[in-house]
Amino acid sequence: MDRPEYNSKPRPLTAQPTDTVSHAVAKMTKKNYGSVVILEADSNTVAGIVTERDILNKLVAAGLDPKVTPLSDIMTTNPRLARETDDMLDWLRIMSNERFRRLPVVDESGSIKAVFTQGDFVSYTWPDLFMQMKSLAGASVVKNLTLYLFAVGLGLYSLAMLFIIESLQ
Secondary structure (H helix, E strand, C coil): CCCHHHHHCCCCCEECCCCEHHHHHHHHHHHCCCEEEEECCCCCEEEEEEEHHHHHHHHHCCCCCCCCCEHHHHCEECCCCEECCCCHHHHHHHHHHHCCCEEEEECCCCEEEEEEEHHHHHHHHHHHHHHHHHHHHHHHHHHCHHHHHHHHHHHHHHHHHHHHHHHHC
């Protein structure tokens, strides 16, 4: 929640369990979203999630009609939910290990606030990774400075020798 990217994340697409797949797909297409969060009608808390993969595997492959099939028939129930205060890197590891790509984020009352993807997590951690790489590269250069200077000296010596041999001919 304290990362700047969190506040700029658009509100997730939501629907009711009784909404049809066709209705949800139209909303997903309009917003170019890969999932829709299914909310309990009475409490407005997360009941499930429907992803593009759910639509493909549970609707299309089963030959169901999207115009009459309710989202409750194809949704993933009880999805993993992150809290706004959870550690981002922990969730990236969990998502990778458990092989899911979309993570609903809820506040302390259980209301949906955002949906993060593995891609979001990776892009948010890039600056940290680059800083670590830069630090390691700097330490590596200083640590091996003698070796680098020797290699440069050897290269200059070789070029000088080639120049001398060429000028003698």
